[in-house]
Amino acid sequence: MEFVEAVASRPPLVLGVDPRPELHGPNPLAHIRRYTLELLEALAGRICAVKFQAAFFEALGPQGFTLMHELIVGARVLSLPVIVDAKRGDIGSTAEAYAKAYLQAYPGSALTVNPYLGRDALEPFFNAAQASGGAVFVLVKTSNPGSGLFQDLPLEQGGRLYQAVADYLAQQAEQQRVGEWSRVAAVVGVTYPEQVTEIRQRLPHSLLLLPGLGAQGGQAIKGPGLLNSASRALYYPGGEPDLEAAVRQAEEYLAALR
Numbered sequence: 701m702e703f704v705e706a707v708a709s710r711p712p713l714v715l716g717v718d719p720r721p722e723l724h725g726p727n728p729l730a731h732i733r734r735y736t737l738e739l740l741e742a743l744a745g746r747i748c749a750v751k752f753q754a755a756f757f758e759a760l761g762p763q764g765f766t767l768m769h770e771l772i773v774g775a776r777v778l779s780l781p782v783i784v785d786a787k788r789g790d791i792g793s794t795a796e797a798y799a800k801a802y803l804q805a806y807p808g809s810a811l812t813v814n815p816y817l818g819r820d821a822l823e824p825f826f827n828a829a830q831a832s833g834g835a836v837f838v839l840v841k842t843s844n845p846g847s848g849l850f851q852d853l854p855l856e857q858g859g860r861l862y863q864a865v866a867d868y869l870a871q872q873a874e875q876q877r878v879g880e881w882s883r884v885a886a887v888v889g890v891t892y893p894e895q896v897t898e899i900r901q902r903l904p905h906s907l908l909l910l911p912g913l914g915a916q917g918g919q920a921i922k923g924p925g926l927l928n929s930a931s932r933a934l935y936y937p938g939g940e941p942d943l944e945a946a947v948r949q950a951e952e953y954l955a956a957l958r
């Protein structure tokens with residue numbers, strides 16, 4: 701089954717995994733591995749995907765990168781769709797290498813991508829998603845307070861920069877449909893509910909990944925294809941690893957999304 705089909709058939713909540721070693725005792729990597737695998741098992745029926753933030757694994761050094769790979773494999777054993785949040789983007793030839801590293805290496809998975817370098821930088825990701833049954837989540841309107849500095853810039857031809865990105869993606873999304881949804885998906889901060897509504901209209905067939913739930917102050921937003929995503933609030937409910945509290949928090953978010 702392709703990524704978009706698997707995700708669309710599951711509850712619209714994404715677990716973000718952004719591990720902080722200082723919260724995992726004297727042997728942090730082993731504890732992160734065990735806790736994450738147990739959490740994936742506990743939440744498997746309550747989430748549509750797990751999103752691994754590459755930065756936190758890269759910060760753990762070479763063993764951290766290996767750990768992310770092991771956890772991706774662990775998620776796939778549980779049939780959980782995987783999103784690698786690495787926000788890649790570079791000239792075409794390098795984009796091809798990134799696409800190989802994350803989309804070809806994990807068929808049926810998804811990657812977050814930065815659109816700043818333009819068409820030739822995005823196409824290798826779209827092609828790889830098509831070949832691997834995966835998906836690409838392109839940053840359109842990010843959740844952070846400063847996202848407007850460039851993304852909201854008004855354009856000479858009218859509209860704002862993030863709207864131009866969304867409109868370009870809408871054309872690409874049409875060519876990458878798998879039934880109702882497209883392999884070309886978008887990231888919109890749940891912290892910007894008006895833009896979520898607006899971008900849903902501009903991108904009717906794209907899954908929208910909505911980060912910023914909980915720790916960044918975002919509230920759950922319901923709607924077809926809206927994948928609400930929480931990292932700290934679900935992975936560290938109450939500020940520390942806690943399986944039972946994570947299940948309760950997931951249930952609370954799901955109640956708001958019903």
Ligand SMILES: O=c1ccn([C@@H]2O[C@H](COP(=O)(O)O)[C@@H](O)[C@H]2O)c(=O)[nH]1
Nearest residue numbers: 753842843889911912915916930931932
């Ligand atoms: O616009 C964006 C895009 C990505 N992120 C990432 O999501 C998580 C959010 O973590 P929380 O602990 O839930 O705040 C993190 O990995 C970000 O890099 C985002 O926040 N906003």
